[in-house]
Amino acid sequence: MLKKATFAILSLMASSLVSAGTMGPTCVPGDVTVPCEVKKWDIGVQALYLEPVYGLHHGYTFHPIGTIRDIENDWDWGYRLEGSYHxxxxxxxxxxxxxxxxxxxxxxxAGFTPFTGTLLIPFNISHDERFDxxxxxxxQHVDMGLLKNARFYAGLQYARVRIDRDHVFSIPVPFLAPDGFTISRDTDFNGVGPVVGIDxxxxxxxxxSITANTAGSILYGSSRLNNNLxxxxxxxxxxxxxxxKKSIVPSLEAxxxxxxxxxxxxxxxxxEGGYQVLNYFNVLQVxxxxxxxxxxxxxxxxGPYLGVKWVGYA
Known part of the structure; x- marks a missing residue:
């Protein structure tokens, strides 16, 4: 009887030692894990309906009656193309x-001109706004439990902002400009630098699923202004x-x-559809x-966006 009891105890101890040497579960809800190895590719396109916004010195001018008014910015379409290899x-x-x-x-x-002193003269504005x-x-994709996942990314960003505005005055200047004159105010920036973000x-x-994104960059490049009468x-x-001049320009988007x-x-x-905002700080000379x-x-x-994306298996 004693031998049987001793054998049972030794067997239980051996079983415990074997269990202690094995790995525990590798997938527990709430853990942060990475996906299994797989090769995929994707391609996507988004339609963007956006309105530009500027700081004080490029966003306001005078009304013909002498009050200050904002310069109207029109909504227009843009697009975003995307391609990935996983x-x-x-x-x-x-x-x-x-x-x-x-x-x-x-x-x-209305605004001041070189020919009218302190008198405000009415004018129209022709806008040409471009951004790339x-x-x-x-x-790197990570899973945070059963319902949440995130993608952390980093790399390089190139950005170009070009804003051309023509202030068109129809008032004639005798002998010099019988059909009026235009004051053009053109400004642009080209830069490149690091970008980081989270999806x-x-x-x-x-x-x-609910999606969110935030990203930031710091760009180094050239900022130019060119005004003409x-x-x-x-x-x-x-x-x-x-x-x-050379400029360092930070940006944020969400x-x-x-x-x-x-x-x-x-x-x-x-x-996917949603709403997005982006801003480049002190990017333009005006x-x-x-x-x-x-x-x-x-x-x-x-403004809002709406797009489609196909993720295929390689």
């Missing part, structure tokens, strides 16, 4: 291109003001949206308002 355990290489181009005319403004942003980044998703049900109809330019994903045998089809000093102003875009 490899290893949740890694990816991604390139994106955001393009926005807006041309429109507005009226109901290209990101080349590497990302976040919270799964709901039936393929839906142009006589009509001759095209003569008696006054030109040009300035150029998105909040809703995504629907539908799985197929060959991949996953996604539809002529100050109301005093003609050289100033730096922000440039931003905000």
């Amino acid at each position: 490899f290893n355990t949740g890694n990816d290489i991604t390139i994106t291109w955001l393009h926005y181009d807006n041309e429109f005319d507005s009226s109901g403004y 942003q290209v990101n080349l980044v590497m990302g 976040y998703a919270y799964d709901l049900a039936h393929g839906f 142009i006589f009509a109809p001759s095209g003569l330019v008696p006054i030109n003001i040009y300035a150029s 998105k909040l949206g809703l995504n629907y994903a539908h799985e197929f045998a060959q991949g996953v089809f996604n539809i 002529t100050g308002f109301p005093i003609n000093t050289l100033e730096n102003v922000d440039f931003g875009l905000y």
